[in-house]
Amino acid sequence: MTASPLLTAILPLALGIIMLGLGLSLTLADFARVVKYPKPVVVGxxxxxxxxxxxxxxxxxxxxxxxxxxxxxxxxAASPGGTTANLFSHLAHGDVALNITLTAVNSLIAILTMPLLxxxxxxxFMASDQAIPLQFAKVMQVFAIVLLPVALGMLIRHWAAGFAARMEKPMKLVAALFLAFTIVLALAKDWQTVVExxxxxxxxxxxxxxxSLGVGYWLPRLLRIPKRQAIAIGMEIGIHNGTLAIALALSPSLLNNATMAVPAxxxxLIMFFTAAGFGWWVSRGQRAAEVVAPLPPAP
Structure with a gap:
């Protein structure tokens, strides 16, 4: 199989636009809270x-x-969380600031852990002497797609809070439409691969x-981590950067094995449906849950 040229060209841009929308809903207090309470980051x-x-x-x-x-x-499994995890967490009322922190930190760590694993x-499995080098440039793409648009959105919120508030709901709708488009496009292109x-x-x-979704959600809950953060961890653990995994598998200078790209x-394809169902399930009665187990106050 090969990566879809349309997805390769359009999806990073689309995700960047979506992450801009997520940035409109964030403030520095969200990240300050994560730094002050590092337990969810360590657990994730x-x-x-x-x-x-x-x-x-x-x-x-x-x-x-x-x-x-x-x-x-x-x-x-070695791939870091995908940027789509931030989107699903946003739609499921998870702690997006935690998602972004986990994606950024794990992407940096993955520079070492991915080649090792x-x-x-x-x-x-193959008794092979083949090895892959560190893929710093590819991992840095995650930072560009995630952090730069989010930072821009946060700046817009800081300087134009009213505009950011008005745009939050429309951007959620745009995000949902992009998700639907991605699912349809992926099914249409890779249907034969799925069948085979x-x-x-x-x-x-x-x-x-x-x-992955279950461990990512229930282990934090067992450790008494608030629900919004457990949702974020569940999405981060359950949604991987499949594009990065496929690129490493197909690259002629790396693994160069099309069969290795098939699991990713x-x-x-599967994770869009399971993550959507998981998000719907955990977000039921979310406001009531937040009253029972609120997030720690921002410093």
């Missing part, structure tokens, strides 16, 4: 860096995936996705 990073690869490894072995598909699934997976590989890797990808492609 521990889930994503330590627990997810272990869960993925067990699934790949349990389903008996062929070596290239198993490495592809591990490549996905993928190289270990190649050695375990779903019986082989679909079950493993679905289980990994559901466990299947997962990327």
């Amino acid at each position: 990073l521990a889930c994503q860096i330590l627990l997810l690869p272990l869960v993925c490894f067990l699934i790949a072995n349990g389903f008996g995936l062929e070596s290239a598909l198993a490495v592809g699934l591990m490549l996905l 993928v190289n270990l997976s190649l050695a375990w 590989y779903a019986p082989i890797v679909g079950g493993a990808a679905l289980l990994f996705n559901l466990l 492609a299947i997962y990327s």
